[in-house]
Amino acid sequence: MMNLPINIDDLLTARTVEWERLEFKAGWNPQDVLHTMCAFANDFHNLGGGYIVLGVEEKKGSPVLPPTGISVGQVDKIQKEVIELGHKIQPHYHPIVVPATYKNKNIIVLWCVGGQTRPYKAPATLAKTNDRFFYYIRKASKTVLAKAQDEKELFSLAASVPFDDRAHHTATLKDLDLGLIRSYLHQVKSDLFEQTSKIGFVQLCRSMNIVDGPDELVRPKNVGLMFFNQEPCKYFPQTQIDIVHFPEGSGADSFSEKSFKGPVDAMLREALVHVRNQVIQERVVKYPDRPQAGRFFNYPFGAIEEALCNAVYHRSYEIREPIEVRILPDKIEITSFPGIDRSIRREDIKKFKFFARRYRNRRVGEFLKELDMTEGRGTGIPKMLQEIKKNGSPKPVFHIDSERTFLTVELPIHRVFLKTVKAKEQPIQPSESATGEVTAQVTAQVTAQVVAFCQSPRSAKEVMAELGLKHWKNFQVNYLKPLLKGNIIEMTIPDKPNSRLQKYRLTQKGKKYLQGQGK
Numbered sequence: 314m315m316n317l318p319i320n321i322d323d324l325l326t327a328r329t330v331e332w333e334r335l336e337f338k339a340g341w342n343p344q345d346v347l348h349t350m351c352a353f354a355n356d357f358h359n360l361g362g363g364y365i366v367l368g369v370e371e372k373k374g375s376p377v378l379p380p381t382g383i384s385v386g387q388v389d390k391i392q393k394e395v396i397e398l399g400h401k402i403q404p405h406y407h408p409i410v411v412p413a414t415y416k417n418k419n420i421i422v423l424w425c426v427g428g429q430t431r432p433y434k435a436p437a438t439l440a441k442t443n444d445r446f447f448y449y450i451r452k453a454s455k456t457v458l459a460k461a462q463d464e465k466e467l468f469s470l471a472a473s474v475p476f477d478d479r480a481h482h483t484a485t486l487k488d489l490d491l492g493l494i495r496s497y498l499h500q501v502k503s504d505l506f507e508q509t510s511k512i513g514f515v516q517l518c519r520s521m522n523i524v525d526g527p528d529e530l531v532r533p534k535n536v537g538l539m540f541f542n543q544e545p546c547k548y549f550p551q552t553q554i555d556i557v558h559f560p561e562g563s564g565a566d567s568f569s570e571k572s573f574k575g576p577v578d579a580m581l582r583e584a585l586v587h588v589r590n591q592v593i594q595e596r597v598v599k600y601p602d603r604p605q606a607g608r609f610f611n612y613p614f615g616a617i618e619e620a621l622c623n624a625v626y627h628r629s630y631e632i633r634e635p636i637e638v639r640i641l642p643d644k645i646e647i648t649s650f651p652g653i654d655r656s657i658r659r660e661d662i663k664k665f666k667f668f669a670r671r672y673r674n675r676r677v678g679e680f681l682k683e684l685d686m687t688e689g690r691g692t693g694i695p696k697m698l699q700e701i702k703k704n705g706s707p708k709p710v711f712h713i714d715s716e717r718t719f720l721t722v723e724l725p726i727h728r729v730f731l732k733t734v735k736a737k738e739q740p741i742q743p744s745e746s747a748t749g750e751v752t753a754q755v756t757a758q759v760t761a762q763v764v765a766f767c768q769s770p771r772s773a774k775e776v777m778a779e780l781g782l783k784h785w786k787n788f789q790v791n792y793l794k795p796l797l798k799g800n801i802i803e804m805t806i807p808d809k810p811n812s813r814l815q816k817y818r819l820t821q822k823g824k825k826y827l828q829g830q831g832k
Contacts, residue, residue: 317411317422318521319683320502324364324422325376325415330682332374332454334363339370339381341391344439346423347398348449349456351435354406355467356427357450357459359475361675365408367391368420374454382418391421402435403446409520413504426522427675429474432467476631477539477674480525480532481548488548489518489533493541493576501683522676536676539577539630546574549630554584554621556638558591561781563641572635577677578684581625584638588621589614592640596729611730612645615700616709620722622686623693624649626678643731645724652717662711665694763796764827770805770816793817801826 317324324330336349346365353363368383369376383391392410399407409424437445448459448467459467491514498506505520515531518524523537539545539552546552554573561567573584593614598607624636628649639646653662654673672678681687701708704727712721725731759780766779773785773793782788796802801823805816819827 317413317424318498318501318503318505321413321415321422321504323502323683325366325369325378325380330364331360333358333451334360335454336363336365336456337369337371337376338365338367341367341383341387341394343394343398345456346395347401347435347439350398350406350408350423350425351402351433352449352451352456353408353425354402354428354433355431355448355450355459356675357463357467357470359427359672359675361478361679362424362426362428363451365423365425366420367423368418379416380418380420383421385419388412388419388421395423401439402433404430404433406433409522424522427474427478429478429525432464432471475673475675476629477534477536477676479535481535481538482532484533484538484548486514486518486524486531486533489523489537489541490543493543494518494521497540497578497680497684534676535630536674536680539677540680541576543575545576551633551635552577552580552630553635554580554625554638555635556584556587556640558640560642563639577625578681578686581622581681581686585618585621588617588638592645594730598729609727609729610704611726612724613700613704613706616697616704616706616724617645617647619693619697619700620647620709620724622681624720624722626681626687627673629673643726645726646721647724648719648721650719652713652720653711654717659713662713665698665708759792760796760799760801760826763792764801764819764823767802767817767819767823768827770818772816776817 319330324335334353338345346367349363349365353365356362366376369378369380371377392412395410396407399405406428409426411422411424413420413422432448434446434448436443437447448464449456450459450463450467451457491509494517495506495509498509505517508520509517512520515524515528518531518533518537521537523534523541524531525534526532535549538548542548552574556571556573558569559565559567571587573580573587575583592612594611596609596611598609621636621638624647628636629651632650634650637646637648639648657666678687687693697709701724706727707725710723710725712723713719762780763776766776771779773788776793777783777785777788780788780792782792797804797817799822800820802817803820804810805818806812806814809815
């Protein structure tokens, strides 16, 4: 008996599958089931087909639980009729039939994966005299007849199977890792996990729909190699996430780079852990007019998570370019190839309205959703905006070119952290004193940084590096002279100001400042 690759409870509560891909039926209505099978087979939006659950009543778009169930005597009869229905669809199409027990009731789940030979059409009725066949598709959570424009678009998809759902003819079953498969099934709490030691490997892979072809020539599907092979980049070059850190800006000579490879879900997790541990910072801001302090992050991690998950979901695995995350002093940029589908207008992008009609990697999205790494259709951008608003960060910026060859999501740093960045990069503005003398004002933060650094004598070059400054004149006028004049630091060789051995140390005032006694 076949098992589903996801948990029955998650399926019935639509936790891992969106409503558009679910159809609940309290009883057995062969004609309705036939039309819905045909619609899921056509997979008009490239979502990966869907599920028909028999024995569960639907009310106002939601399943009524516990289920009404199906009598024991009907279970076998329905399974045989489903096979007959598959022969009535042109070309023939058969779903995976899975009898199951839920809350002590018998139900049947028809797993209708997207067909390989679409478009499919089905008879209008099951009457013997019927000679009319129509194309059926899913619109929202309903099965409908394809209209003229929909039918034209459906034909354009003929023999066009998404890349992630195609068989990989240079790979073999040996390239699929049983350990990774078992780990995945355990994570998603699939009933299939308990069967992995009892059924053959081919049957296991067919149950998960990660292989294709006859028994004598079974080949892994691309999605199987992406998730259940230790080195997917052998089959799909540049399947990786590169994180490049430019602490002094993109034009500087110094930068660090780290690449993450491996199974798509593992690669994504490791990259996110790296960002959380190495990039995310928190700052507490105290306000003079209220006792509550503000807590802010330089970047809301939830927004980065959504942006990176979307990049993994929607990138093309045929294009040999990695996903790149650039960490700059004032922003993070996440770039993937290609760009946003042309059906989404530039005006909509500016308004953060991303309503794609078709998804590039229907199976990749399916697996990521079952792993709770993405929430499914159209939820990524709203969640990103929600996380950004919660943190008080600036709105993201989406960059695309006219040919839609790339997409860059720019996440600006929180303004609280931007002040620190600007203090390092821009000259301090002079102000006029009571005597009319123009002097530069060194901020308390810069003073504290220099005081902590100069506990032992330091050269000017060392202090500049600590402050992240490159220009000597800017440092001398706006930082060094005010600190000397303020008697915070002093020269080690005061009678030779320009000596190459000159260093700077704390004065008594500077030491008091260090101890928290100075202002």
